[in-house]
Amino acid sequence: MKSRIVISLLLTFSLLFTVFGSVSASTVTYHPSLAHKTGKMAYEHTKYLTYTIGPRVAGTEKEAEARDYIISQFERMGYTANIQPFSYTRGGVTYQSSNVIAYKKGKSSKEIIVGAHYDSVSAGKGSDDNASGVAVMLEAAEVLKKIPTPYSIKFVAFGAEEVGLRGSNFYAGQMTEEEIENTAGMINLDSLAVGDYMYVYGSPGDKGFIRDQVLNIAQKKKLDIGTNPGLNPEYPAGTTGDWSDHAPFHRLGIPYAYFEATNWTLGNMDGYTQTEKHGGVWHTSNDTLEFIEREFPGRVEEHLTTFSQALTEVLKFFGKTSTAK
Template identity: 70%
Template sequence: MAYEHTKYLANEIGQRIAGSENERLAEQYIFNQFKQMGFETEVQEFTYVRRGAEFKSSNVIAYKPGKSKQQIIVGAHYDSVSVGKGVDDNASGVGVMLETAKVLEKIKTPYSIVFIAFGAEEVGLQGSNYYASKMTEAEIANTISMINLDSLAVGDHMYVHGSAGEDGFLRDQALAIAAKKKIDLQINPGLNPAYPAGTTGDWSDHAPFKRLGIPYAYFEATNWEIGEQDGYDQTADHGGIWHTSNDTLEFIEATYPGRIQKHLTAYSTVLTDLLKFANKTSTAK
């Protein structure tokens, strides 16, 4: 399912530049998928200013009630840049989110889940910043973690990052799930002192929630052992794929046969089990 959603967003819709008609088409596709699953779904419209011009975008929000009213936010941005087709960055994250939502459709999870497809991430995290800015103090206190899915398809290694200390509990639980299922999920090894082991930078949709004091987990595929050791160079052979003309299904599948299917399956498996068994009993808010 994740692969088919990724393929549709990238090949049927194509580039999904923030504020464009194609971004709107992607919003409608994602909204319809969540509605078909029976989730309470809404579109959160917002505007932003860039280079003196005003643009419109939106977040798609789907709510799945759980055993507890405390919630986990799962997010992935659906816009892309103006080169390539945004397969890796970030149709892949949306695909994994939609597959996981479908698998969990009839399963009672420990926590309620808010699935969010963020608009306009590529132009300054506009969607996630807007959503976070509208959260009330009660909603912030009620959110035990935010899980971010960004660029999962093509990097040499699969990673999960997280908050420091005890707030990294979902990262640690994801690692345990992966180990049990023999999935090679790693952490940033901390070779670059600017990014301690197990953490990452504030360049994706987890950042606005981190600033609110909400713990995060962040799934991505890249290679933290090459280049500047900051995760930007995703592959040893071709460097970064995101934000380049190589971010297409044709290039990824020809150059790395089977990698996208392996990654999407692995991430969907880990994320599904993580949401089924998430546990923060010792530090619950």
């Protein structure tokens, strides 16, 4: 009987390992003071995802390692981290990935989703795309842990974005009509570290109130954040394309804001050419902290600090000066 129990437990563990991957035995800890210095904790998360984990290709052990790091960080902060596993087929092969969700209760049961994808392509180390976005999300989650917020917040780390927005599509596809109605907005964080300029975009028309609130905060706090100037008529001023994790929520009619660093004045003026000096950095071997910090000294720290402050502020006051209900 004991041997059967042992075999059963081993089979169960094997199945869990196959579905979820390994779970880190220890949690990486940071000095508590970093959470009180804007951008500092985000920089540490960016470094860890860059140097300790490296490229986090969707469906691989490295993506699972990044997921486990995010889980451990949410739990270190005092959140309960829930895993939303999903599978997808690409090129006739089925892959496993997952989203990580941490919930912060606010004064209202209405929710805002804050998301960033944690996978990367194989080129480079994914420092900009998208360790930077995950890092800013994690910093905001830690800063806001004990601060009352007007809305409840779901922090979501999406898997498998680079292979077709798989994680965000799956998350949005599982939302009920009630959940959609209860979601006041979605904020997407993608590629924040290297672009020449810092931007926030938003939904077209009167649903762009989250973007507008961020721009108001940036003006009051003297943060160097602007928006798409609309030089390319295919992307009207203040908006962007549906190529990142905001897109599935936009299709559901949920208002979005999207933080990104790039340069809309270059190339086809479509936001894909990030820098005047080196063109696009994402999806290239140059997407490493070493390259970015050598070629653009101080930029990573400046961007992480600015975006972290903007995100934290908008979550602290979300809806108070907007048309959100």
